[in-house]
Amino acid sequence: MLFIALRFLALASPAVAVTVTVSATASHPIPTTLWGQMFEDISHSGDGGLYAELLQNRAFQQVTPNTAAALNAWHSINGAALSVVADTVPVSSALPNSLQLTIPAGRTGPVGVGNEGYFGIKVAAGSTYTASFHYRFPTASSFRGSVTVGLQTSAGKSLVSTSVPITAASTAWTLVNVTLHPTASAASTANNFTVTLDGAAASGQTVHFAIFSLFPPTFKNRPNGMRVDIATTLSEMAPSFFRLPGGNNLEGQTVAQRWQWNATVGPLLSRPGRVGDWGYVNTDGLGLMEYLNWCEDLNMQPIMAIWSGFALGGTSVAEADLEPYIQQAIDQINFVIGDPATSSAAALRASLGHPAPFTLNYVEVGNEDFFAPSTYTYRWHDFVTALTAEFPNIHFIATTDTFDPILSPNPLQYDVHVYQTPTWFAQNSFFYDGFERNATKYFEGEYAAISTNASDIFGTPADGRFTFPTMQSSTGEAAFMTGLERNSDIVFSASYAPLLNHVANSQWTPNLVSFDAGNVYPSTSFYVQKLFSLNRGDEYIPSTLPTPAGTLFWSVVRKTSTREIIIKISNTVGTAAPVTFVLPFATVATTGSAQVLTGAETASNTPTTPNLVVPKNSTIPTGKTFSYTAPAFSVSVLTLVAH
Numbered sequence: 001m002l003f004i005a006l007r008f009l010a011l012a013s014p015a016v017a018v019t020v021t022v023s024a025t026a027s028h029p030i031p032t033t034l035w036g037q038m039f040e041d042i043s044h045s046g047d048g049g050l051y052a053e054l055l056q057n058r059a060f061q062q063v064t065p066n067t068a069a070a071l072n073a074w075h076s077i078n079g080a081a082l083s084v085v086a087d088t089v090p091v092s093s094a095l096p097n098s099l100q101l102t103i104p105a106g107r108t109g110p111v112g113v114g115n116e117g118y119f120g121i122k123v124a125a126g127s128t129y130t131a132s133f134h135y136r137f138p139t140a141s142s143f144r145g146s147v148t149v150g151l152q153t154s155a156g157k158s159l160v161s162t163s164v165p166i167t168a169a170s171t172a173w174t175l176v177n178v179t180l181h182p183t184a185s186a187a188s189t190a191n192n193f194t195v196t197l198d199g200a201a202a203s204g205q206t207v208h209f210a211i212f213s214l215f216p217p218t219f220k221n222r223p224n225g226m227r228v229d230i231a232t233t234l235s236e237m238a239p240s241f242f243r244l245p246g247g248n249n250l251e252g253q254t255v256a257q258r259w260q261w262n263a264t265v266g267p268l269l270s271r272p273g274r275v276g277d278w279g280y281v282n283t284d285g286l287g288l289m290e291y292l293n294w295c296e297d298l299n300m301q302p303i304m305a306i307w308s309g310f311a312l313g314g315t316s317v318a319e320a321d322l323e324p325y326i327q328q329a330i331d332q333i334n335f336v337i338g339d340p341a342t343s344s345a346a347a348l349r350a351s352l353g354h355p356a357p358f359t360l361n362y363v364e365v366g367n368e369d370f371f372a373p374s375t376y377t378y379r380w381h382d383f384v385t386a387l388t389a390e391f392p393n394i395h396f397i398a399t400t401d402t403f404d405p406i407l408s409p410n411p412l413q414y415d416v417h418v419y420q421t422p423t424w425f426a427q428n429s430f431f432y433d434g435f436e437r438n439a440t441k442y443f444e445g446e447y448a449a450i451s452t453n454a455s456d457i458f459g460t461p462a463d464g465r466f467t468f469p470t471m472q473s474s475t476g477e478a479a480f481m482t483g484l485e486r487n488s489d490i491v492f493s494a495s496y497a498p499l500l501n502h503v504a505n506s507q508w509t510p511n512l513v514s515f516d517a518g519n520v521y522p523s524t525s526f527y528v529q530k531l532f533s534l535n536r537g538d539e540y541i542p543s544t545l546p547t548p549a550g551t552l553f554w555s556v557v558r559k560t561s562t563r564e565i566i567i568k569i570s571n572t573v574g575t576a577a578p579v580t581f582v583l584p585f586a587t588v589a590t591t592g593s594a595q596v597l598t599g600a601e602t603a604s605n606t607p608t609t610p611n612l613v614v615p616k617n618s619t620i621p622t623g624k625t626f627s628y629t630a631p632a633f634s635v636s637v638l639t640l641v642a643h
């Protein structure tokens with residue numbers, strides 16, 4: 001009996017312990033830029049996401065007046081007649097549209113307009129909300145009244161409100177700016193922002209409104225800043241770079257719709273917004289200055305893209321016509337790092353409160369130009385030649401496939417993107433090992449395991465596309481990341497994509513961090529990114545290589561300041577894997593720590609199971625030789641002092 005049971009146990013745990021012998025000496029330093037974040041406004045990552053503004057369609061930007069669609073997110077209260085009009089006296093030239101509101105005769109009680117926010121509005125007791133709008137009466141009269149600004153549940157129960165006097169004495173625009181202090185938190189995020197007049201007192205009046213705004217407290221209290229819970233989650237990864245402003249969303253469907261830095265800076269009244277590439281209007285409230293301040297707040301450097309002459313709809317600007325776009329890129333870079341004494345773009349930056357240059361080492365020339373490689377040959381050439389002459393210290397990143405086509409000047413940086421299956425990621429952890437070691441370096445700028453179905457990587461969830469990262473996808477990515485760490489002599493940066501996703505309006509799945517109007521849901525892949533980023537070394541230590549076609553992957557680094565050896569292990573299958581580590585150091589601590597993320601193959605953190613899989617810490621026995629068992633579907637970070 002006993003004999004049989006033991007044989008059965010031996011069969012049930014078939015894995016033979018792998019022995020990993022660690023080298024005594026480092027092979028290369030690890031770049032401080034290795035782990036960071038790729039951002040673009042997709043799935044309301046920016047508007048309705050990281051950017052804290054709570055009102056959707058706040059300024060009627062880029063909509064067609066006199067259409068129902070122009071009223072997106074706005075609703076009439078108590079019979080008010082609403083339409084978006086091209087105002088004869090717009091609040092600014094950048095914001096030509098206004099909301100025209102007419103109070104019909106015969107109404108009593110509050111009559112006005114509500115905004116549903118970005119799929120809800122969180123109302124929290126103790127928070128101060130700043131609400132503002134501009135109004136004008138198109139016809140001057142002796143009318144005097146008041147307007148009530150508030151927050152209410154979608155059932156119409158008031159959560160907080162305040163009233164301010166208004167007058168029709170002039171037809172000029174007047175700013176109303178109030179604060180709201182709710183004393184109770186709303187039970188859900190199904191709430192509305194409301195602006196109303198008294199129906200009886202204002203009977204027959206017509207009022208125009210422009211650029212409404214509602215801000216909760218922001219991250220680090222930055223005016224026009226970031227949503228605290230999302231910003232805090234992103235900061236907890238300690239990213240060292242932030243790729244901005246996209247992604248496809250840089251490009252525009254047409255040349256005119258491209259992202260233009262100068263349309264995103266200065267007062268909100270001077271930002272026209274644009275039709276983004278992901279199916280909704282971008283307010284550009286989250287503009288270049290906001291991005292740069294955000295980079296400083298998180299102590300990360302921008303990897304900033306410039307538009308390089310290609311629109312996603314398929315238009316390439318002819319070589320002879322590139323000059324104004326090259327100049328716009330020069331101005332954009334000068335806004336970030338130029339001298340206010342010699343550059344008007346830099347002087348604009350100084351006038352916005354940042355006379356000192358920001359940090360900028362990397363500029364990406366376009367995005368995914370493997371979609372237009374034939375024109376990238378001249379676009380890359382002309383942009384990079386002109387920009388290098390202006391900015392000799394900046395590293396320019398090419399976005400075509402590596403070495404295809406051959407570009408001149410020869411790129412010293414490439415941005416490489418891959419969306420694949422978990423198995424592909426595990427089996428490509430040696431992707432960069434065979435790359436020639438020369439002056440060309442790589443940015444793994446977008447990667448994610450997104451489907452189990454290799455023949456349908458961009459298919460629907462029914463074909464295997466993940467809605468949220470799973471432990472299977474996250475361990476695949478972690479396996480790949482051990483390869484990025486090993487190859488960090490040539491891979492200088494890497495970022496999962498997409499970063500953020502509003503679950504009520506996804507354009508793409510899976511994503512690193514999901515959220516809704518009330519909460520943030522960090523995925524299993526987020527915890528992988530965080531484990532790698534918070535447990536960096538400054539030197540890579542070679543060790544016995546994993547089997548490229550195997551299922552268990554590791555990398556070993558050293559943090560010299562603390563004399564710690566940090567071992568990252570990804571087990572990409574459902575069988576626990578014993579490993580024996582052999583360390584050649586004179587002194588090795590007898591205990592270390594293990595941070596372990598593990599869960600079932602299909603386990604995901606979702607709005608209904610937000611904390612299903614989170615890293616757990618424990619103390620483990622260590623020594624010059626020690627064993628560790630990597631649980632099924634796990635990512636482990638082992639840390640011990642050894643020298």
Ligand SMILES: *[C@@H]1O[C@H](CO)[C@@H](O)[C@H](O)[C@H]1NC(C)=O
Nearest residue numbers: 075077114115116154190192
């Ligand atoms: C409030 O928001 C809900 C959506 O959450 C919407 O259906 C409703 O029309 C809105 N009401 C007002 C007055 O804005």
Ligand SMILES: *[C@@H]1O[C@H](CO)[C@@H](O)[C@H](O)[C@H]1NC(C)=O
Nearest residue numbers: 130132133175177178213223
């Ligand atoms: C409203 O006042 C707040 C607090 O003074 C300020 O931060 C904000 O910029 C003002 N809003 C507008 C639109 O002027």
Ligand SMILES: *[C@@H]1O[C@H](CO)[C@@H](O)[C@H](O)[C@H]1NC(C)=O
Nearest residue numbers: 260262263270272324327328
């Ligand atoms: C931005 O600058 C370009 C020229 O580079 C100009 O054509 C465009 O009108 C400007 N946009 C805004 C909103 O100022």
Ligand SMILES: *[C@@H]1O[C@H](CO)[C@@H](O)[C@H](O)[C@H]1NC(C)=O
Nearest residue numbers: 403410411412436438439440
């Ligand atoms: C590095 O090697 C690759 C592959 O051989 C080559 O295509 C590329 O031009 C080289 N880079 C430099 C800067 O020489």
Ligand SMILES: *[C@@H]1O[C@H](CO)[C@@H](O)[C@H](O)[C@H]1NC(C)=O
Nearest residue numbers: 453454455456459462463464
């Ligand atoms: C994988 O994707 C292909 C191509 O879309 C599809 O035909 C096939 O049914 C999918 N397989 C599974 C198991 O979903």
Ligand SMILES: *[C@@H]1O[C@H](CO)[C@@H](O)[C@H](O)[C@H]1NC(C)=O
Nearest residue numbers: 534593594595615616617618
């Ligand atoms: C686990 O350990 C890491 C590294 O020491 C630490 O940063 C983290 O806060 C710990 N987590 C918990 C839940 O204790």
